[in-house]
Each structure stands twice: as structure tokens, then as C-alpha cells.
Amino acid sequence: MSSSSKLEQLAVKLAQDGRLSEANKFIKGSADMNAALIGYPALLASAILRAVGGSSKLKLILVILSFKLKQKTGKSLPIRLNGLIALGNRLKTLYSHLSDIRTFIRLWGSLDYAEWAVSSLNNKNPDKVLRYVDYGQIVACMLYQVLENIAYVGSHGIIAMSTPVENRLWSVSCIMWAIHVQLDFIKFIRERQLRKKLEAEQGEKADADAIKLADKEWLRMVLVNCCYTPLSIHWSFETGFLPDFLVGAFGTFAVINKAVPKWKSLLGCK
Numbered sequence: 001m002s003s004s005s006k007l008e009q010l011a012v013k014l015a016q017d018g019r020l021s022e023a024n025k026f027i028k029g030s031a032d033m034n035a036a037l038i039g040y041p042a043l044l045a046s047a048i049l050r051a052v053g054g055s056s057k058l059k060l061i062l063v064i065l066s067f068k069l070k071q072k073t074g075k076s077l078p079i080r081l082n083g084l085i086a087l088g089n090r091l092k093t094l095y096s097h098l099s100d101i102r103t104f105i106r107l108w109g110s111l112d113y114a115e116w117a118v119s120s121l122n123n124k125n126p127d128k129v130l131r132y133v134d135y136g137q138i139v140a141c142m143l144y145q146v147l148e149n150i151a152y153v154g155s156h157g158i159i160a161m162s163t164p165v166e167n168r169l170w171s172v173s174c175i176m177w178a179i180h181v182q183l184d185f186i187k188f189i190r191e192r193q194l195r196k197k198l199e200a201e202q203g204e205k206a207d208a209d210a211i212k213l214a215d216k217e218w219l220r221m222v223l224v225n226c227c228y229t230p231l232s233i234h235w236s237f238e239t240g241f242l243p244d245f246l247v248g249a250f251g252t253f254a255v256i257n258k259a260v261p262k263w264k265s266l267l268g269c270k
Contacts, residue, residue: 022266030262032102036255039098044248046091051245053084092244103152109145113138129190137180137187144176167238178232184225192218220257227254 027034117138125131151169154161195214199206227250234242242250 026262026266030259032105033255033259035098035102035105036251037259039095039102040248040251040255042091042098042248043095043244044252046088046095047243047245047248049084049088049091053082053088095248103148106145107149107152110142110149113141113145117142127190127194130187133183133187133190137183140176140179140183144173144180147173147176171236171238174232174235178229178236181225181228181232185222188218188222188225220261224254224257227251 120131120134120138125134147169150159151161151166151173153159154166154169199211230242231247231250231254234240234247
């Protein structure tokens, strides 16, 4: 079978099962997460390249190797670590631009949180703990989004704002995000308690595969939240405290564990 025939069959299959359409909707509806899927790995790679390129020990090792190579073969080893630093700087610039794009995309995030608030009030969670965690997260997210929006338009000179005020707005908005992240831990623990209670009541009737899948998904969400915890606290300080390497590493782990399962599902991968 020719490659063109295979491509035609693939196109027909994608059109028939709707995966292409679903992938397109996901790209448009999850632009923030997909931009993060590029941005955080770019920052991680940037930190590694700049660290390697600026390593005096590595330079010394390469100089010694070059000297020994020249003694044996008459040819020296080219040492071009500055190129790694330059590439690292470009990747950090890419990360910065993507971060700005992500913040712009979130300007309309308040509408999503308003929809969440209405839905939560109309369909109250029967569990008191989960219900009040939900309310707390809604308030935290609404404040986070409003403060971030004001800081963003101020940073671009759309409204008059001093640098100290702008920095404070960024900081407080991330404190609200940090509160949301910590409330997630309470939600995860409570949901697990309720699920385990239900499984105990079902006894042997409980689906073992479903339990295993639920436990795996629960662990994935907890690990993602564990990565968001240091990031949210880091950005709650006006100057931050995490190096680019850790920001990139935590962000990459979190976004991969959020986005990849969805992409695998859309593409039909196991």
C-alpha cells in the first residue's frame, strides 16, 4: 500500500470517529494548558543549557580533553559553550512570551468562575466538607483572577499603575491561587474517604478494576497538586525564591500529567 493511500485512510478514520474534531476543540478550549505544555519544558531546558554552558568545571574538563586530543592527533576539540547559553536564553524568552499569552487568555477566566459559582449554588454538594471547600475555592479563584487581570493590564500600560502596586497585585493574586491549591488537598482527602466508605459498603460487589483506576487517578491529581504547591508559594513572593530549573521541573511534571492523558485519549493511544 502506498504512503498516499495510508494517509487517505488515516484522514477518513480521523474524520469518521471525530478525533480530529475533538482535538481541535481541545486545542481551542485549553489554550492555556497547551501553551504551558511548551512553556515549562522550554524553561527547564533553558535552565539546564545555561547551567551547562556557564559551568567553569565543564570548561576546564573540555580544555584538558582538547589538549590531550591535540597531543595525540594534532587536532583540538572545539569548545563552544556560549552557543548553549545563547540557546538557553532564547528558550527562556519563549517561556516569557508564552507566559504572557497564557495570562492574556485567562483575562476571561472570571466568566468560568462565575459559571462555576452558579452551578455550585444550584447543585449543592451533599457533603458539607466538600461543599464549603467548593465555596472557598470559588472565592479564592475569583479574587485571583480579578487581581491578575488588573496587574496584567497595568503591566502593559493600559491603566496607570506604579511598579510596587503591580508587583503587589501579582503577589496577592498568587496567594489566592495558593489557597485554592491547598483547599484541593482537603478535597482530595475527603473524596477519597467517601469513596473508600462506599467501596467498603459494596464489599465483594465493588469493581476491582474501577477501584484501581480511581486510585491511580487520585494519586495523579495529588502529585500534580504537590507540584503546584511550591509554584503557587514561589509566585506569592514578589521576588520569588525558586530557581528557573525547579520552576520548569515542577511546571513540566504538572502540565504533562494534566495534558498528556487527555491527548492520549483524543489520539486513541493506550
